[in-house]
Amino acid sequence: MTSTLQACNGVAGAAGELMWRRRLLPDGHVVHVQTLDERGGCDMQEVPRSLTELDARIVIVGTIAHSAVYGKVSACRERNGIRVVLQVELMEEAVLVVDRSGKIVLLKELQQLEDERVILWLSSCPKGSAVMSGELGMELVALARGQILVPGFIDTHIHAPQYCYTGTATDLPLMEWLQRYTFPAESSLRDVEKARQVYSSVLNRTLSNGTTCALYFATIHLQSCMAFAELAASRGQRAYIGKVCMDSLAPADYIESTEESLESTEKFIQFVQGLGSDLVHPVVTPRFIPSCSMELLNGLGALADRYDCHVQSHISESLDEISMVKSRYPHLRSDTTIFDTCGLLHDKTIMAHGVHLDDEDLRTLRKRGTSIAHCPLSNFFFADGVLPAGNIVALGNKVSLGTDVAGGYSPSMLNAMRNAVIAHQVTRNLSAMKSDQSLDWRHAFHLATMGGAKALGIEAQVGSLDQGKCFDAVLLDAGRGGIDLWDTDTSLQILEKLINLGSEVNVAMVWVKGRVVHKQGEARPVVFDSSVPLQGTDSDAPSAPYSYGAC
Numbered sequence: 001m002t003s004t005l006q007a008c009n010g011v012a013g014a015a016g017e018l019m020w021r022r023r024l025l026p027d028g029h030v031v032h033v034q035t036l037d038e039r040g041g042c043d044m045q046e047v048p049r050s051l052t053e054l055d056a057r058i059v060i061v062g063t064i065a066h067s068a069v070y071g072k073v074s075a076c077r078e079r080n081g082i083r084v085v086l087q088v089e090l091m092e093e094a095v096l097v098v099d100r101s102g103k104i105v106l107l108k109e110l111q112q113l114e115d116e117r118v119i120l121w122l123s124s125c126p127k128g129s130a131v132m133s134g135e136l137g138m139e140l141v142a143l144a145r146g147q148i149l150v151p152g153f154i155d156t157h158i159h160a161p162q163y164c165y166t167g168t169a170t171d172l173p174l175m176e177w178l179q180r181y182t183f184p185a186e187s188s189l190r191d192v193e194k195a196r197q198v199y200s201s202v203l204n205r206t207l208s209n210g211t212t213c214a215l216y217f218a219t220i221h222l223q224s225c226m227a228f229a230e231l232a233a234s235r236g237q238r239a240y241i242g243k244v245c246m247d248s249l250a251p252a253d254y255i256e257s258t259e260e261s262l263e264s265t266e267k268f269i270q271f272v273q274g275l276g277s278d279l280v281h282p283v284v285t286p287r288f289i290p291s292c293s294m295e296l297l298n299g300l301g302a303l304a305d306r307y308d309c310h311v312q313s314h315i316s317e318s319l320d321e322i323s324m325v326k327s328r329y330p331h332l333r334s335d336t337t338i339f340d341t342c343g344l345l346h347d348k349t350i351m352a353h354g355v356h357l358d359d360e361d362l363r364t365l366r367k368r369g370t371s372i373a374h375c376p377l378s379n380f381f382f383a384d385g386v387l388p389a390g391n392i393v394a395l396g397n398k399v400s401l402g403t404d405v406a407g408g409y410s411p412s413m414l415n416a417m418r419n420a421v422i423a424h425q426v427t428r429n430l431s432a433m434k435s436d437q438s439l440d441w442r443h444a445f446h447l448a449t450m451g452g453a454k455a456l457g458i459e460a461q462v463g464s465l466d467q468g469k470c471f472d473a474v475l476l477d478a479g480r481g482g483i484d485l486w487d488t489d490t491s492l493q494i495l496e497k498l499i500n501l502g503s504e505v506n507v508a509m510v511w512v513k514g515r516v517v518h519k520q521g522e523a524r525p526v527v528f529d530s531s532v533p534l535q536g537t538d539s540d541a542p543s544a545p546y547s548y549g550a551c
Contacts, residue, residue, distance in 0.1 A: 062143025102514025152212025154452025157402025242285025301343030
C-alpha cells in the first residue's frame, strides 16, 4: 500500500495529495488511514453531497450478510410434505450507511448507487482501511477479504449471575445442579458490589462475543438487579432483564414470600422503565413452575399485563422438572397449561428449552405467539432429550437461540449456532425423533439474529441490516486467527467458516444502535459510582424459612 493516494480518482484532486497515517485496525493489520481534516487533506466539501445529505456517521463498504427471512415453504413431492428452505442474503460489494441516530439509512450494492461521485469516492479507499473525518464526524470503513459484516447476535436465554461459574459444574442432573451450584452462586449476589463485578464481566464478555442483545435472568435481589440494569444501560448493550421470582422450594437464604416477590418485581419494572433507556427493558421472570406458587404466577401474569412487559421462564425442560410439576399440580396437564392459565403466555413471552413439549403444547404456544428459546448445549447436559427445532419451526412456532449460561458452558452465540446444527443432526439420526426438516448453519445464523428479534418482537428494529433498522452489527474477521482461507473460497464459504470455526477472536468490532461497544484489542471497563444509592426497598434479606427439597 502506498503512503499517499491521489484523492478519490480525481474527485478531490484539486486539494492535492491526502495525508495518511498508520493505524492498527481491529483486523490486526497496520494500514494507512486518511484523515480528511488533517492539514494538507481535502476540504469537507470533497465528501459527496449525497452522503452528507444522509447525515452519514458510518459508511461501510464490503461484504455484508444477513438472513431477513427464515425461508420459504415449498412442496416436497418426494416426501409429500413441506420443507423449509433458507436463503442467506450476501452482498459482496455493498454500501451501508448509518446516520447520527444510529439508524441504517442506506443498504445497496456499490455499483447500483446513482451518484458516480459516491462510487468513485468509496472505491478509492484501500481495502482493510478506515477513513476518518473529525469535522464531519464520519467514518468510512472498507472491508478486506475475510471480513464480513453481519447483524448483531441475540441471545434469548442467559443467566447473568451464573457467569461466575461458567465452564464448570456440568456433572449433575438439573435439580441437583440447582441446589449445589446455582442457588449458592445466585444467593451470593445479594452483595451489590459483587453483583456489579459479575454483571460487568458478563456484559463485557457477551459483547466481545458479538451479542448485541440478550434476554437475561438475574436474581431475586432487587438492589442487585437495579444495578445490573444501570450497568447495561451504561455499557450500551440491548438488554432485557428479569428479576427472578421464586416463593417455593428454594433454599432458606434464597427465597421470597409471594408478597415480596410481587412487590419487588413491580418496583424493578418501574425502576427500569424510569431509566429512560430505549435499550434496557424489564422482564417478568418466574424462575420455573416448581419454584412458584399459583398465587405468584397469577400475580406475575397481572403485572406483565399491567405494564406490557415481556415474560420469560423455563418450560418442559427436563424429566425431573416435569415430575416435580406433576406432583405439585396433578390436575393440570403440563407446564404450558399452567403458564397459560396464569396469563403468562402471549406474543412477548419467551420460554426456554421446551424439549418435552407435546403437540397440544406447541399448538397453544403458536396460538399465543409465544417463542421457544432453543438452548442446544445445555439441553445436552440437563434436558433428557433434544429439541426437534427444525420440525417445530416448520409447524409455525417461533424459535430463537440461547446460550443458557451457565447450564451451557459457553457465552458464545457462534457456539450456540454450531450446537443447534449438531442437535438437529441428533434428531435426524435418532429414529424416535426422526426429522425431515433441514437445519444447517444458515438456519442457525437466522435463529441467532432475526429469530431472536422476532422472539422479542423487535424485528422491525434489529435482526437484519435492512434500511430503516438500528445499526446493531458485528464485524467478523477470519484474518484474526483460527481460520485458514484459500483463494478458491467464496464469500459465502468464508461466512460458513466464520460460523463453524469462529470464536471471540474473530469478533473484530461490535456496534449497538450505531455506537461502538466492542473493538478487538481495546478494554472497555464499566465505570460506576458505588456511592450513589439505588432506589428500592431497604432490604433484600429473605424472610421465609423454606428449605429446598422435593415436592
